Amino acid sequence: MTNDFSRTLSLLRREKKISQRKAAEALGVSQALLSHYENGVREPGLPFVVAAADYYKVSLDFLLGRTMQRDGMMITEQDISDISLDKDNVLKGSASAMLNKKLLINATAVLFDVVGKVNDKGLTRDIADYLNTAFFKAYRYVNAFDGESLPQVFSTPDSCFAELCDIKMKKCESHLRSRNYKKELAPKMSPEFLQKEYPKLSPALFSLLHSVSEQLEDEMK
Secondary structure (H helix, E strand, O other), X not given: OOHHHXXXXXXXXXHHOOOHXXXXXXXXXXXXXXXXXHOOOOOOOHHXXXXXXXXXXXXXXXXXXXXXXXXXXXXXXXXXXXXXXXXXXXXXXXXXXHXXXXXXXXXXXXXXXXXXXXXXXXXXXXXXXXXXXXXXXXXXXXXXXXXXXXXXXXXXOOOOHHHHHHHHHHHHHHHHHHXXXXXXXXXXXXXXXXXXXXXXXXXXXXXHHHHHHHXXXXXXX
């Protein structure tokens, strides 16, 4: 049983605003045993897990930490809408925020499309893991501004999440540096190719790369 189970079990009880004693009675176990389950000291059997899912009205997959969807639905590519294609997009912000959003969306689209043409799922996974971790880290810092926490998402402690993100990203970097592609399998990344292949998206990519390059040069001064 994963740590996600004990954490989720405790969170659901607190959300329901009931005591351990009351929850234990409803689930047919002692308060001491429920405390052990919530703290990860002991692992419950399947009957208890099913009873807990029914009691808190969530799916087994959610209770076990296999999905963030309480109804147990697994998200797929088809489930994710592309907000950049939505004419009724209501997400607005400052001019700077909107510009950076478009730059990141377009630049990321080019990167994954180019990499996706290479027969190497590991390459795609390393890039995705790296970018996802960077986003997670930035989002968690911003989330801390209002003092609200999302224990289901931010399960790592505040004291070490940044360091763990850095370790994860360093591992991805190591994998990327160590990959040695045959010339015929290497992603095509020349400016000429990108401009021709992605005439509408490549300007955003080049703008992002140029901006970051200038920022890095400033850091060297």
